[in-house]
Amino acid sequence: MKMMSIITLLLIPLISRADLSTAFLVVRLDIEDIVREIDAESYPERSLESLETALLKLKEHKNKVFAPVFNYEQEQLPLSGLDLTRMHSYLKIHLTILERGLALADAQSRYDDITVDENAMALMTISLLEHRDVYLNNERVRRLLDKKDEAYDVKRKALRKAYERFTNKKIEKSLRRAIEKELVRKDLATQIKTLRGEYKIVRKSFKGDFWDRIKTFVVHHISGFIGNRAGSVKFRKGMMWQDQELNNKIESMLLPMDIITEKTPFILTDKLIPGHFGHNSFWLGTEAELKKMGIWDQEYFKPYQAAVKQGYNIIETDRSGTHLKKLSEWMNIDEIAVIRRNDRPTEFKAINEFYAVLMAQHGKTYDFNFDVETTDKLVCSELLYQAFGDVRWPTEAYLGRFTISPDNVAEVIVQKNTPFELIYSHERGEDKIDHLKGLEQLASDLGYVSHGHDESGVIFEKETRKCIDLVKENGKVVKSCVKAWLRPVFGGEKIIRWDYQDGANSLSANL
Secondary structure (H helix, E strand, O other): OHHHHHHHHHOHHHOOOOOOOOOOOOHHHHHHHHHHHOOOOOOHHHHHHHHHHHHHHHHHOHHHHHHHHHHHHHOOOOOOHHHHHHHHHHHHHHHHHHHHHHHHHHHHHHOOOHHHHHHHHHHHHHHHHHOHHHHOOOHHHHHHHOOOEHHHOEOOOHHHHHHHHHHOHHHHHHHHHHHHOOOOOHHHHHHHHHOOOHHHHHHHOOOOHHHHHHHHHHHHHHHHHHHHHHHOOEOOOOOOOOOHHHHHHHHHHOOOOOEEEEEOOOEHHHHHOOOOOOEEEEEOOOHHHHHHHOOOOOOOOHHHHHHHHOOOOEEEEEOOEEEEEOHHHHOOOOEEEEEEEOOOOOOHHHHHHHHHHHHHOOOOEEOOOOOOOOOOEEOHHHHHHHHOOOOOOOOEEEOOEEEOOHHHHHHHHHOEOOOEEEEEEEEEOOOOOEEEOOHHHHHHHOOOEEEEEEOOEEEEEEEEEEEEEEEOOOOOEEEEEEEEEEEEEOOOOEEEEEEEEEOOEEEEEEO
């Protein structure tokens, strides 16, 4: 397998770099030292043992990472930001282990240590074949994992190329010959024989993905053309622009991890975005606050220290991509709302995880496909979706994908049992009259009506229509579309309430 190892080694850079610092998953801490030992060329047997240990340790987390993914898939719900983070970081670690393993196999083939070479290739091939159920079987998951993601330094088609390298016909035949010559450990040989039927299935898995990429490409560029043209049309400056007193007031109330959302009715794109608000972003915090939390001197944050010192305390995604911005620049708006998560992380480990994921989004381009599950590109609301990944954000199904709008983000303040709180809401009209809004008024802007109170607070509901089957007194079943009220609950559920009256037939129920 000497020639094959050399060929695969030349292609290593296309997988990912060996640095695991971009993999934000708890398994990294358990596995990083083991992965590092695979590079020990002076001790090939120990390196082979480390390769096997790393692959086995990774596999221990397989169900934990992917079980929630397929539960949501079965329920036809979008994957959460946390699911996406875990799934991509798991793949990143796997690809890194394979990269180290390829380097080991190539080194030993050059030293004519065929046994280590063949066993290393067997281990890595078995690992990928055993991951077919989570990587390849589900079309949606496979396509998400095969996209580029700068946050994890995963290249486009990295998953596909890994399978092509380890499960192609030449590798299959080479391992078969090695097994016949008893160059592969018996337990590994048995596993290879058991998984023999997987090769053909794997090699067919990526067929058809080409047309999905074409569709995504076309939609992205058409949408981008329209969005960029509309975004360049501005009728005036925002009514809050260059109001230093207001800037100071807002900055004094902001805390790290606060969500700030705005409305700019004087920009044409605001007319194209559904709902009330047009943009969301995060307040990173000041230098002093970031130091107090222990974030300032983290390696991933050091590239942004100079900018934060200059007042770039906001991270946002707009048509130019994900970047930092000053509050004074951000305030070219007519309306602002500040939303705070009251159960936000307080322990360093959780805070560090939040900021590590958040800052990993920096530099990503704009997602003109508006797909909340694709992490290679983002829109403003998807930045929040990724960072507060444990939140089941409201989303909308649209053209075969799930989207999240600025209004969807703001809707968390009206949910039952929500940990999010409206801190401040302020609109300034063209007449320069200021309107400070309370929760009920802002909820109305979002399309919700208050219907009394319960133990959790104000009941906010949105009017809709639902078609239901009704049984008349004569036993006849008829379909009737009636007015209903939806009450969102934090965590993704919705309470549906309707009142139906038709002579002697009536219905009043909660679902």
